[in-house]
Amino acid sequence: MSKATVTIRHVAERAKVSTATVSRVLNNNPCVRQRTRQTVLEAIDSLGYKLNVVARSLKTSRTNTIGVLAPDLSGDFFMFIAESMNRELARRGYSLVVGTSQSSEEEEAKQVRHLAERLVDGIVLIPVGGSNAYLPQISDFNIPIVFVDRILKGYRADKVLVDNEEGACKAVSALIGEGHHRIGYLGGNPEVTTAEERYKGYCRAMKEAGLEIEQKYVRFGNPTLPFGYRAMEDIIKDPYSPNTWFIVNIFTHLGATNYLISEGEERTRQITFASFDEMPYSPLLRYCRYAVQQPIAEMGKAAANLIIDRIEGIGPPEPQTLRFKTRLIQHKLVR
């Protein structure tokens, strides 16, 4: 029943050639006569031979596996990234192993080490924060890394980013163009590069329009659903707070909206948001006038290709930074 593993050696015997030749056929090495190749191929499938990737890896010290490490997998953004990466990786013959840092830098460092020890050929990293305390460690592994969405400052590596500043700026400008003048900022801690850039964009739009930024209504935090919820709770309690807000990402946005929905107060009718991220459920976000859409699928695909090219030594030796443009989406406000 259980087939005793058939190896390259059996194939060789069956085809009356050496194991080296079989190996060549397996690797599409052109230095094999057509006829020989044919014989080997026949032996292979008459025997039902399957290549043992582990043995190959031991020789080549390459696993054709790449690791992706994200703060968590359950966020829509990261999972779309993983999905599109996986598509492209599969197309190029790689597998994807996943890890999560649970938004902890310590865990992140541990996971990077763990992945590297699993001998993944490369790591796509969405770092938790801007701190680079453990950078020396990861350089040690001597393994290619590609950053997506956020970066670790001071680490030379390929990067896949979006134009956060411009995206935020356009969204805020659009609000201003519709007559909103007091616009608050609900965002992530600016140590994270992404949040920092979006904040800059917000500031730029305000400045260009000659509007004042009320520091009291610039709120930083860990941009999660609970943060958005509680922040909005606070804001609504303050009768002088602005009715219009720019929100740094979808989680915070979701939290803020959830709060407003659970409170039936009159004032919620006045609220207007612009926010980063567009998701399948974005039409349901009642206060969302503008959404900054990121080309997530392309980003994942790009990350996959960057890391593979780096591994296979294709492409420029210099680290590349790909900055994708965002798209501003206007929503009808149905209340």
Place this chain on the structure above:
Amino acid sequence: MSKATVTIRHVAERAKVSTATVSRVLNNNPCVRQRTRQTVLEAIDSLGYKLNVVARSLKTSRTNTIGVLAPDLSGDFFMFIAESMNRELARRGYSLVVGTSQSSEEEEAKQVRHLAERLVDGIVLIPVGGSNAYLPQISDFNIPIVFVDRILKGYRADKVLVDNEEGACKAVSALIGEGHHRIGYLGGNPEVTTAEERYKGYCRAMKEAGLEIEQKYVRFGNPTLPFGYRAMEDIIKDPYSPNTWFIVNIFTHLGATNYLISEGEERTRQITFASFDEMPYSPLLRYCRYAVQQPIAEMGKAAANLIIDRIEGIGPPEPQTLRFKTRLIQHKLVR
């Protein structure tokens, strides 16, 4: 700079023991004198030795990796499963490699083969459909499989499921209890076991209440967002259609809701849904009176433990079926 890989051999030399002893220490083999173990351990970290998992795998033919294969990663449900699985796997020393079948049975078969050839120790499978045409193939691999959410009929394996019938039944009953009498069904093709069971639950609730099921308003399809959208478009065009619907899952629900929102018609005020799945954005689903919440995190964790136990030969030899209870969530309808 680049450390020339330090192997078990170097450690052995440094500790003045044989490689066998080092190996024993690495594997916590008790047959090592305490003093010797100490020496080896010191050698290990003075040299910065790292175990090469690939070499180990080649010997043991185990990779400590398990594969998960889902229709796609971009759905919240599957991603939550993967997330919680990954947590538990990591805790028990395993890694997770992901694959997607893109909702195609053919691709699914291919991926199972691919994963098996990568020598994953086990596969957690969320199959696309009920067809089991390629079952003989996968039995060949002689590798443990655990089904999650849905099953392939006729394949003996561990299963992690929820009580779909009861969940659906309770939700529909709750609607009935609030005075809804004409309730349609918007669901997935009943070849998928999950959909089939939910449909049964719907039928049971209707029957128990003595209500008639209008076949015209039982709609099957591929339960995706576009399906929900178009189905609702159709339904709304029919003035005799019911205002109350049970929906098979979150994607369909999202599609249906998106349609209703984009149409500002008067009638949408009358619409009420009950649906499977509760997500972070569920409060935004305007027509959702009841949601059937699945214990996703526990399911992922259970799947992880089942597959590992199977791999490590722990637990009962008989395939197990874990049926988790659902929870009915009531939402306020804020319109």
Place this chain on the structure above:
DNA sequence: CTGTTAGCGCATTCAT
């Protein structure tokens, strides 16, 4: 073009 040979790094008999 093809065969011979020698490991990759580790776990594991079988001795001792």
Place this chain on the structure above:
DNA sequence: ATGAATGCGCTAACAG
């Protein structure tokens, strides 16, 4: 309790 020797299945020189 420890060591010597063997081989997991494959690839990569090097010869021929």
